[in-house]
Amino acid sequence: MNSTVVTSPTTDIHAALAQAARPQPSRWAQRLGWGLLLVVSGFALLGPWLISADPDRQDLLNALAPFGGHDWLGTDPYGRSMLARLAHGAQLSFLLALLTTLMAVVPGVLLGIVAAWRGGWLEKALVALADMIMALPGLLLVLLVIAFAPGHFIPLCLGLALALWVEFFRISRARSAVILQQPYIEATRMLGFGPGYILRRLLLPALAPTLLTLASFAMSTAIIGISTLSAISVGVRPPTAELGSMIVELLPYYAEAPALVLLPSLLIFLLVLALQLISGGRKS
Amino acid sequence: MLRSSLWGTVLLGRALQAVLVSLLVGSLCFALMHSLPGDPAMRIAAGRYGPDAMSLQAAESVRQELGLEQPLLQQYGRALWQLAQFDLGHSLVTGRPILEELQVQLGHSLWLALASLLLSLLGIPLGIIAGARAGGWLDRGSQALAIGVRALPPFVLGLLLMWLFSIQLGWLPPAGFGSWQHLLLPALTLALGLAALSCRVSRDAMAEVQQSAYFTFARHKGLRGLTLIQRHGLRNAAIPVVAYLGVQAVYLIEGVVVVESIFAYPGIGHAMVHAIIARDVPMVQGTVLTLGLLFVLINLLIDAACRWIDPRQGGTR
Numbered sequence: 132m133n134s135t136v137v138t139s140p141t142t143d144i145h146a147a148l149a150q151a152a153r154p155q156p157s158r159w160a161q162r163l164g165w166g167l168l169l170v171v172s173g174f175a176l177l178g179p180w181l182i183s184a185d186p187d188r189q190d191l192l193n194a195l196a197p198f199g200g201h202d203w204l205g206t207d208p209y210g211r212s213m214l215a216r217l218a219h220g221a222q223l224s225f226l227l228a229l230l231t232t233l234m235a236v237v238p239g240v241l242l243g244i245v246a247a248w249r250g251g252w253l254e255k256a257l258v259a260l261a262d263m264i265m266a267l268p269g270l271l272l273v274l275l276v277i278a279f280a281p282g283h284f285i286p287l288c289l290g291l292a293l294a295l296w297v298e299f300f301r302i303s304r305a306r307s308a309v310i311l312q313q314p315y316i317e318a319t320r321m322l323g324f325g326p327g328y329i330l331r332r333l334l335l336p337a338l339a340p341t342l343l344t345l346a347s348f349a350m351s352t353a354i355i356g357i358s359t360l361s362a363i364s365v366g367v368r369p370p371t372a373e374l375g376s377m378i379v380e381l382l383p384y385y386a387e388a389p390a391l392v393l394l395p396s397l398l399i400f401l402l403v404l405a406l407q408l409i410s411g412g413r414k415s
Numbered sequence: 416m417l418r419s420s421l422w423g424t425v426l427l428g429r430a431l432q433a434v435l436v437s438l439l440v441g442s443l444c445f446a447l448m449h450s451l452p453g454d455p456a457m458r459i460a461a462g463r464y465g466p467d468a469m470s471l472q473a474a475e476s477v478r479q480e481l482g483l484e485q486p487l488l489q490q491y492g493r494a495l496w497q498l499a500q501f502d503l504g505h506s507l508v509t510g511r512p513i514l515e516e517l518q519v520q521l522g523h524s525l526w527l528a529l530a531s532l533l534l535s536l537l538g539i540p541l542g543i544i545a546g547a548r549a550g551g552w553l554d555r556g557s558q559a560l561a562i563g564v565r566a567l568p569p570f571v572l573g574l575l576l577m578w579l580f581s582i583q584l585g586w587l588p589p590a591g592f593g594s595w596q597h598l599l600l601p602a603l604t605l606a607l608g609l610a611a612l613s614c615r616v617s618r619d620a621m622a623e624v625q626q627s628a629y630f631t632f633a634r635h636k637g638l639r640g641l642t643l644i645q646r647h648g649l650r651n652a653a654i655p656v657v658a659y660l661g662v663q664a665v666y667l668i669e670g671v672v673v674v675e676s677i678f679a680y681p682g683i684g685h686a687m688v689h690a691i692i693a694r695d696v697p698m699v700q701g702t703v704l705t706l707g708l709l710f711v712l713i714n715l716l717i718d719a720a721c722r723w724i725d726p727r728q729g730g731t732r
Contacts, residue, residue, distance in 0.1 A: 269665065275440065362673075
């Protein structure tokens with residue numbers, strides 16, 4: 132039993148329809164995206180480990196040090212190493228966004244598959260729940276959840292995941308409903324394979340490309356969300372190094388040291404750009 | 416007869432959405448109110464009469480009046496019933512009725528939203544011209560620009576514009592409120608993000624229309640240039656553009672919250688963020704509810720526009 136059975140005429144039509152409906156991202160744009168992601172995530176994950184400087188250690192006599200000195204990228208108004216703060220901020224953004232995306236993907240996909248598989252009242256209830264969450268713009272929901280404990284990580288991730296899982300639920304439910312009706316699934320069932328086998332060997336591999344697109348887009352949304360909420364002081368709070376709050380914090384010093392504001396902005400921009408290039412032609 | 420029943424389903428669907436929004440916001444805010452530390456009666460009394468005039472008697476009378484000693488489920492029902500009557504209560508910080516405060520702030524926010532929508536319309540002709548010559552330098556250039564703008568979070572975009580127009584050029588005030596100049600920078604921030612999307616969508620729509628059989632036929636019968644695009648291009652290309660306004664509405668509402676906070680513009684989003692920091696739950700409820708209902712209203716208008724442009728659509732949306 133091999134998954135190459137998938138090439139029945141009906142599935143070809145479905146695949147062709149899906150291809151036509153979604154503009155395919157150009158190859159080089161996606162490659163550029165992966166390359167950028169590799170560089171930025173390398174900095175975010177390895178940076179804090181390689182750079183020995185403490186991002187929170189103040190040295191007021193060495194405030195606003197220029198580029199190229201002991202701290203490479205200079206220091207902020209409190210004399211904290213900019214390089215260390217950037218690396219730790221990027222790590223925080225990257226890991227929080229990854230966690231948020233996982234928290235959205237896993238329940239979203241599982242519930243979507245369950246809804247398509249079981250149908251009946253369970254599907255109706257889940258769809259109603261998804262509609263309820265879709266009725267409100269995502270950020271408003273996130274802000275409501277954050278209001279329970281402003282400045283903490285858990286409500287931040289939970290709120291973002293609560294807004295983001297719906298997309299995974301809707302897409303995986305719609306795609307699974309089509310896939311589960313295919314003759315090869317029926318054949319697999321009649322050969323005596325259980326639901327676990329169908330899920331692992333047939334359903335998830337068929338969903339995977341779409342999910343990767345959605346996930347990279349969701350992660351870019353999460354990164355924008357985390358930095359935005361921190362910038363308007365309801366997300367991660369100072370003194371924790373976070374890219375969004377660093378930008379707002381350092382803006383008053385623009386005249387003395389313009390690079391301090393531009394570097395975290397550039398880092399967010401590159402991270403989001405990489406993820407959006409990978410996700411290709413999605414327009415939301 | 417058929418037409419009116421179709422409109423009925425649209426209205427009914429959006430009314431249901433409005434009820435869902437209210438239910439969701441009301442329930443979360445009820446939970447929020449009860450998750451706060453301390454005695455709610457004391458807090459409400461302090462908000463109403465000022466922290467100095469607040470006494471145990473005042474708290475007790477508030478408790479009696481609002482039924483705060485009743486079981487939780489009964490209180491929950493009461494909270495939702497009040498919401499259904501548009502009774503939003505008083506702010507815990509200023510003590511004034513929420514509705515009064517919202518009226519002023521909503522006015523400011525609507526001006527901002529309207530100004531940014533109007534400015535963002537510039538993206539559509541750009542997209543149509545780019546789509547009419549798909550693959551040309553204008554097409555590639557505007558695509559790259561649109562991707563770049565969308566990859567910048569709105570608050571970074573706002574700060575960049577502030578830097579360019581206020582600090583470098585000195586044309587506009589960086590933040591605050593008072594004259595139309597204060598409106599321009601926040602509106603431009605939102606408009607750039609909106610225009611980036613509408614430019615891409617209208618470009619794709621126009622490119623698709625150009626490949627269609629009816630467009631080829633119109634070209635073969637001798638129509639040229641603007642006449643061709645006007646008669647056979649625009650209306651067909653408009654369908655996806657208007658449908659994507661739903662996505663735009665999400666961006667607009669979220670953007671209003673962020674941009675108002677960054678530019679210190681005293682609208683409803685600014686008030687919401689401050690209410691969250693001050694833990695002013697009735698105010699949080701009022702602001703989120705207003706923005707949520709505004710979102711529903713915009714969606715209703717989009718539905719109507721879709722029907723008007725494309726009468727073939729049945730009850731699909």
